[in-house]
Every structure is written in structure tokens, then in C-alpha cells.
Amino acid sequence: MGEPEHLRSTYNDIHNIIRGTSNKIASEFKPDMFIAIGGGGFFPARVLRTFLKDPSTKKNIPIQAIGLSLYESLPGTTVEQLNGEVVRTQWLGPDPGKRLLGRRALIIDEVDDTRKTLQYALNELQKDVEAELQLLPESERDSKRTKFAVFVVHNKLKPKLGKLPPNIPYFAGAEVEDVWLDYPWEVIDIEEHDRLAKEDEERKNITVDEH
Amino acid sequence: MGEPEHLRSTYNDIHNIIRGTSNKIASEFKPDMFIAIGGGGFFPARVLRTFLKDPSTKKNIPIQAIGLSLYESLPGTTVEQLNGEVVRTQWLGPDPGKRLLGRRALIIDEVDDTRKTLQYALNELQKDVEAELQLLPESERDSKRTKFAVFVVHNKLKPKLGKLPPNIPYFAGAEVEDVWLDYPWEVIDIEEHDRLAKEDEERKNITVDEH
Numbered sequence: 001m002g003e004p005e006h007l008r009s010t011y012n013d014i015h016n017i018i019r020g021t022s023n024k025i026a027s028e029f030k031p032d033m034f035i036a037i038g039g040g041g042f043f044p045a046r047v048l049r050t051f052l053k054d055p056s057t058k059k060n061i062p063i064q065a066i067g068l069s070l071y072e073s074l075p076g077t078t079v080e081q082l083n084g085e086v087v088r089t090q091w092l093g094p095d096p097g098k099r100l101l102g103r104r105a106l107i108i109d110e111v112d113d114t115r116k117t118l119q120y121a122l123n124e125l126q127k128d129v130e131a132e133l134q135l136l137p138e139s140e141r142d143s144k145r146t147k148f149a150v151f152v153v154h155n156k157l158k159p160k161l162g163k164l165p166p167n168i169p170y171f172a173g174a175e176v177e178d179v180w181l182d183y184p185w186e187v188i189d190i191e192e193h194d195r196l197a198k199e200d201e202e203r204k205n206i207t208v209d210e211h
Numbered sequence: 212m213g214e215p216e217h218l219r220s221t222y223n224d225i226h227n228i229i230r231g232t233s234n235k236i237a238s239e240f241k242p243d244m245f246i247a248i249g250g251g252g253f254f255p256a257r258v259l260r261t262f263l264k265d266p267s268t269k270k271n272i273p274i275q276a277i278g279l280s281l282y283e284s285l286p287g288t289t290v291e292q293l294n295g296e297v298v299r300t301q302w303l304g305p306d307p308g309k310r311l312l313g314r315r316a317l318i319i320d321e322v323d324d325t326r327k328t329l330q331y332a333l334n335e336l337q338k339d340v341e342a343e344l345q346l347l348p349e350s351e352r353d354s355k356r357t358k359f360a361v362f363v364v365h366n367k368l369k370p371k372l373g374k375l376p377p378n379i380p381y382f383a384g385a386e387v388e389d390v391w392l393d394y395p396w397e398v399i400d401i402e403e404h405d406r407l408a409k410e411d412e413e414r415k416n417i418t419v420d421e422h
Contacts, residue, residue, distance in 0.1 A: 011222030015401045039260060039274050042253035047396045049250060063250050064301050065276030090275050093304045185258045190226045 008182040008197035009154075011190075015047055017153055017173035022051035029149045029169050030055040031106035033099075034063045037121055038090065040110035041065075043185060044153050048108065064092045064099065068117060088124070097132025100125065100146045111181055112152040112160075112172065119162030122148055154181055219393040219408035220365075222401075226258055228364055228384035233262035240360045240380050241266040242317035244310075245274045248332055249301065251321035252276075254396060255364050259319065275303045275310070279328060299335070308343025311336065311357040322392055323363040323371075323383065330373030333359060365392055 009017075025031065025048070032054045036045035045063050054061050067089035092099050107121055125148065133141045148168055155172035156179075164170060187193040220228075236242065236259075243265050247256035256274050265272050278300035303310050318332055336359065344352045359379055366383035367390075375381060398404040 011226070011395070012401045012405070015222070015395070019399065019401075036253070036276075038276065039257045042247070042257050042274075042276075043396070046250045046253050050397055050399065062278070062300060063253075064278065065247075065249065065253075067273070067275065089273060091304065093302060184222070184226070185254070186261055188230065188261065190223050190230075194223070 005180055006182050006200075007176055007179045008193060008200055009184060010194050010197050011184045013197070014044070014153055014184065018044055018047045019051055021151070021171055021173045022048060025106065025149075025151060025171050026052050026055075029104065029106065029147075029171070031104045031149065032056065032061060033103045033105045034061055035092070035105055035107045035121070035125065036063055036065045037107065037109040037117065038065050038067045040183075041108040044110055044151070045108045048106075048151065066091055066121060068120065092125075092128070096125075096128040100129050101132055102144045102146070104147045104149070107148060107150050108152070109150075110153050110183060112150075112155040113158075115160035115162030115164065117162070118150055118152075118164060122150070122164060122168065156181075216391055217393050217411075218387055218390045219404060219411055220395060221405050221408050222395045224408070225255070225364055225395065229255055229258045230262055232362070232382055232384045233259060236317065236360075236362060236382050237263050237266075240315065240317065240358075240382070242315045242360065243267065243272060244314045244316045245272055246303070246316050246318045246332070246336065247274055247276045248318065248320040248328065249276050249278045251394070252319040255321055255362070256319045259317075259362065277302055277332060279331065303336075303339070307336075307339040311340050312343055313355045313357070315358045315360070318359060318361045319363070320361075321364050321394060323361075323366040324369075326371035326373030326375065328373070329361055329363075329375060333361070333375060333379065367392075 031052065034045045034049065036042050042065065049061050049063065052061055053059060068087070105125070107118065107125070109118065109121075112118060125146070129146045133145060136144060149171065150164060150168060151171040151173075153173045154176050155174070156177070157175055158178040182193070184190060184193060242263065245256045245260065247253050253276065260272050260274060263272055264270060279298070316336070318329065318336070320329065320332075323329060336357070340357045344356060347355060360382065361375060361379060362382040362384075364384045365387050366385070367388070368386055369389040393404070395401060395404060
């Protein structure tokens with residue numbers, strides 16, 4: 001039996017994937033700010049906040065949202081099909097650079113598909129930081145430069161069109177083949193979705209047993 | 212047996228509450244923009260988008276996020292305890308007023324407790340709209356004035372400290388007593404949460420049977 005074309009995740013699956021990665025993020029990166037890429041990053045960001053607290057204050061980690069037009073207004077098109085500039089529909093603010101300076105910011109999305117969205121988001125955020133750093137004396141810049149990392153629920157194992165610099169910590173809740181991911185918040189009938197997810201799981205277990 | 216102190220909702224419960232209200236929102240308000248109050252409004256906004264499309268374009272409805280400091284950095288304190296000014300941690304943008312003009316904007320949060328957050332969000336958004344309208348010739352203002360409505364997953368039946376004007380359409384997925392609401396994205400162990408939610412449900416059914 002070949003790989004299933006669809007991978008269906010239940011809400012509890014996603015919750016537990018995030019839970020399972022949270023200790024690693026806490027110990028290896030210690031974020032004090034989340035930047036959720038909307039709309040897919042909203043749910044993962046909110047759930048991850050339950051498992052992590054600000055390392056200094058022990059308070060909730062603030063979530064800022066950013067929006068990119070391909071997510072917001074062009075359903076059915078991918079980054080590649082757009083083949084043009086990605087448009088910001090929402091950004092940090094007010095004062096994006098000021099908000100970022102000196103922080104440890106975790107950029108969050110639900111899936112790393114081609115990596116182009118993540119590359120775009122990181123580049124643009126870094127531009128805001130650099131512009132703000134220019135307003136400081138040179139001696140203070142290094143200590144104030146924002147540290148970024150990336151968290152995605154699923155990373156698709158496929159050739160990536162976008163690149164992330166090797167010094168950016170990268171956390172994926174789960175690595176998956178290049179399948180179609182069906183997220184629970186995208187379905188109408190959640191009971192039917194859960195039933196199909198359970199069937200898929202049972203089928204996969206049978207396939208594994210046969211080997 | 213008295214009312215339970217806690218009301219536990221599973222992810223699927225919330226999904227279905229939102230589903231159950233979506234037709235009413237579509238037919239009575241027809242939003243073409245969502246404004247999610249973070250972090251609690253993020254998940255409901257993303258789920259509601261699955262059930263509604265932009266009435267003119269049939270495309271995804273864009274989600275903008277706003278953040279208020281009581282949600283972001285002061286866990287354990289309520290609006291009343293703060294007793295001061297609520298601080299915006301994120302706002303629409305850039306150009307909030309321009310984004311809002313001529314739109315039908317649905318403000319989304321997970322719960323209407325004291326209503327103060329909703330009142331604050333609406334007032335501030337309306338200020339942005341009015342400032343933008345002043346830049347237009349008077350004859351154009353009425354047609355461009357943003358229409359607002361509110362959607363919450365749960366409305367607590369209790370005296371409200373905040374007020375919403377009667378001309379603002381108000382949608383609540385469910386009306387509940389003044390109980391403690393346990394949301395699935397706030398718990399560590401989601402299986403235990405679901406188990407307790409099921410127990411609560413069974414206990415409630417027994418109580419109803421006794422009457």
C-alpha cells in the first residue's frame with residue numbers, strides 16, 4: 001500500500017505535537033515573544049503559549065500576529081503560483097522595530113511547505129530590526145539585535161524553495177512526507193474528520209504490521 | 212446538584228458551537244473582515260473562516276489581530292482588577308482607519324465575561340474609523356462608515372460592566388451561567404480534559420433525568 005495522499009490531524013493530535021516540542025523550544029531557545037503567521041499560525045501559537053512561560057517574568061508570552069496576502073485573500077494559490085511579491089496584510093505594530101529589539105522571537109506557522117513564507121517573514125522582520133538598530137550607538141547594537149527562531153507544527157520533507165540561515169534555530173513538531181495536510185480547523189464536519197483520521201491511523205498500523 | 216463550577220469545552224465542542232452560529236452570522240451580518248482579539252479570539256476566528264466566505268468575492272475573509280495588554284502580559288488579573296486603562300499591544304495596521312473604511316467587520320473573542328474588553332475594542336476601532344472619515348467629503352462619510360458586529364463563542368449570563376450599543380449586531384455561540392470556562396487550548400493534558408468534559412456531560416444528563 002502506498003503512502004496516503006492526505007494526512008488528517010485531529011485537534012488533539014496538533015495539541016500533542018505542540019506539547020511534545022515545547023520542552024525542546026523552552027530549553028534550546030527560550031522565546032519571550034511569539035510572532036504568529038496568520039491564519040495558520042494562530043492556533044499553534046495560542047496552544048504553545050500554554051506550555052511555555054516567559055523565561056524571566058514567568059508570565060504569558062505575548063503573541064503578535066502578522067499576515068501575508070497569500071494566506072488571506074488568495075485561496076487555492078500557492079506562493080509559487082503567485083510568483084510575485086508577497087504583500088503584508090498585517091504587521092507588528094505600532095513600532096515593529098522597537099517591539100523586536102532585544103527580544104527572543106519565535107516565528108510560528110502551521111506548516112513549512114516550500115519555506116518561502118518563512119523566509120519572507122524572517123527577512124522582513126530582520127529588516128525592521130536592522131533599521132531600528134541604526135538608531136542606536138554602534139556599541140549597543142549587538143546586544144540589542146533580536147534573536148529569531150522558527151516553529152512549525154509540520155515540516156514537509158521536500159525540496160525547499162525558501163532558505164533559512166543556519167544560525168536560526170528551527171523546530172518542527174513533526175516531519176512528514178509531501179502529503180496533503182488536512183487540518184481540523186479547515187473542515188466542516190469535525191466528527192467525520194476524526195473518524196477518517198482514526199481509519200487512516202488503523203490502516204497505517206496494519207501496513208506497518210505487514211512488514 | 213448545583214451548577215458545576217467549571218465548564219470544560221473540548222476542541223470539537225468549540226468547533227461545533229462556531230459551526231452552529233455561522234449561518235446566522237452569514238445571513239444577518241455578512242462580514243467581509245474579522246478582527247480577532249488575541250490570544251483567545253485567534254482560534255475562533257480561524258475556525259469561523261472555514262464556515263464563511265466573503266459575500267462579494269467568495270474568497271477567504273481576511274483576519275486582522277488586535278492585542279490588549281490584559282490578555283497578553285498579566286495572567287491572573289481581570290479587567291476589573293486592573294481598574295486602569297487597557298493598553299493596546301497590537302493593532303490593525305498599518306493604516307487602521309483605511310483598512311476599516313467601508314468594511315463589515317466582525318470582532319471576535321472567545322468569551323464575553325464583563326464585556327469591558329469588547330467595549331474597549333469597539334470604541335477604539337470606531338475612533339479610528341471616525342478619524343479616517345474626517346478626511347473624506349461629508350457626503351461620502353455615511354456610505355463609508357464601517358459596520359461592526361461582535362461574535363463570541365461563549366457569553367456569560369451575568370451583569371455586564373461594559374456596554375455595546377444596541378445597533379451593534381451581537382452573536383454568541385452559546386449562553387452559559389457565570390461558571391469558570393476551561394478551554395482546551397489552556398490545558399496541558401488534553402486527553403484528561405476530554406475525559407473530565409465527558410464525565411461532566413454524563414453527570415449533567417443524570418441531573419436532568421432526575422427532574
